[in-house]
Amino acid sequence: MTLLARLDRLPLSRPHYLLLLIGGLGYTFDGMDSAVVAFLLPSAQEAWGLSNGQLGVIGSATPFGFLFGATAAGLLGDRIGRKKVMMYALAFYAFFSVVAAFAPNYEVFLGARVLAGAGAGAESAIIAPFLSEFVPAKRRGWFIGALAGFFSFGFVLAALIGRFVVPTVDEGWRVAQVLTAVPIVMLLWWRRSLPESPRFLLQQGRAAEAERIVADLERRVQRATGLPLPPVSASATAPSAQTPKVNLWSALRFLWSPAMARRTAIIWLVWFVITFSYYGFFSWIPTLLVQRGITVTKSFEFSIIIYLAQIPGYFSAAWLSERIDRKNTIALYLSGAAVSAFWLSQMETPVTITLAGAVLSFFLNGTYAGVYSYTPEVFPTWIRATGTGLSSAFGRVGSILAPTIIGLSAATLGFGGVFGLTTAVLAAGVICVLVFGLATAGRSLEELTEPAKEATP
Numbered sequence: 001m002t003l004l005a006r007l008d009r010l011p012l013s014r015p016h017y018l019l020l021l022i023g024g025l026g027y028t029f030d031g032m033d034s035a036v037v038a039f040l041l042p043s044a045q046e047a048w049g050l051s052n053g054q055l056g057v058i059g060s061a062t063p064f065g066f067l068f069g070a071t072a073a074g075l076l077g078d079r080i081g082r083k084k085v086m087m088y089a090l091a092f093y094a095f096f097s098v099v100a101a102f103a104p105n106y107e108v109f110l111g112a113r114v115l116a117g118a119g120a121g122a123e124s125a126i127i128a129p130f131l132s133e134f135v136p137a138k139r140r141g142w143f144i145g146a147l148a149g150f151f152s153f154g155f156v157l158a159a160l161i162g163r164f165v166v167p168t169v170d171e172g173w174r175v176a177q178v179l180t181a182v183p184i185v186m187l188l189w190w191r192r193s194l195p196e197s198p199r200f201l202l203q204q205g206r207a208a209e210a211e212r213i214v215a216d217l218e219r220r221v222q223r224a225t226g227l228p229l230p231p232v233s234a235s236a237t238a239p240s241a242q243t244p245k246v247n248l249w250s251a252l253r254f255l256w257s258p259a260m261a262r263r264t265a266i267i268w269l270v271w272f273v274i275t276f277s278y279y280g281f282f283s284w285i286p287t288l289l290v291q292r293g294i295t296v297t298k299s300f301e302f303s304i305i306i307y308l309a310q311i312p313g314y315f316s317a318a319w320l321s322e323r324i325d326r327k328n329t330i331a332l333y334l335s336g337a338a339v340s341a342f343w344l345s346q347m348e349t350p351v352t353i354t355l356a357g358a359v360l361s362f363f364l365n366g367t368y369a370g371v372y373s374y375t376p377e378v379f380p381t382w383i384r385a386t387g388t389g390l391s392s393a394f395g396r397v398g399s400i401l402a403p404t405i406i407g408l409s410a411a412t413l414g415f416g417g418v419f420g421l422t423t424a425v426l427a428a429g430v431i432c433v434l435v436f437g438l439a440t441a442g443r444s445l446e447e448l449t450e451p452a453k454e455a456t457p
Contacts, residue, residue: 024150031154039162065117073122074389093119145318152310271395273429317366327437
């Protein structure tokens, strides 16, 4: 009877949902911090007399920090543990959000935004692989998809802050950043409530600690359900006994080895496609609405509608990912996003633009739910956090490039050209996922990663 077989046979119950809430609240504040920047730029420009070029640099600061934070979180998560990285990343992010709120000048503000982005990126990259290691295979897709859905609450909160705090409160743009730093109070809760991943502990040779955590979780699940625990599968796949130390070079060498190159290529491509399209869309939609004759205030109100469409997008995809598999869910929602982007390119009035934008928002965020579920499943435990972090980091390249590329496209190709470009990028992602993607639904993490064991350094 292996520890992991005991872990995987537990039904989802109150202890799992507590993990979902704790991790999900982290994603809520990550999403809020990422989205609120768009609403701060006009105030920052007025306060320091910034040029449009300087505003563009601020807009790229958070995704730039995300890139380095996601990379560091993956490497550290596979070396010192998932839980420690989650806690330290959150503290780092909250501290520099406060620094940005009280920044005396543009230079300090820019540096603090980069560092806050690094903290948010680190936390964002580590939560999904961490929690995926606790969830039974038959519910893992829904669970991680629902976890990613908490991002949408952060975007809605950011839009509400942008509409009701930034323009109405003295120094509202500074107050907004303090509000995004609130999650620092979660650290004490996390420290007391979160166990380390048993899969990570076993890879580190800390079997006694893993045993205590699994036994405690079994007791809590049995107490929550009031039912006997299901029997343990006799055919459970054992994890690899090898525990190599992970650094950036060894990680890249393994991820692009013959056994893993196809998986890595697809995951990195999907992350780039969805992140490029997502940030290209959300960074420019308020500006494009204003160019269609809508006031800034009204454009923020339309943005709230578009952000609200994220919520059913995430949770519908989380539900579907258990029924039609992760890769098919990703392909379906990417296809919906491509059609929506083309539809948006043909619209002229504010109402129809907002409606098409809301549908595009629904499908883009549904894709993210599938991607967050899919990514940790294709990497072995010893390199799961690093693989997820590097995939997310590569996606951030798309978020850094998107505002500039979309801006140039808007100048030369017009409104239709912007979303025509987005349609082409999304369509390429659909084809690659359908042709080369891996089916993962209902399979244990060890079963999915066993074929790659021979390639382990």
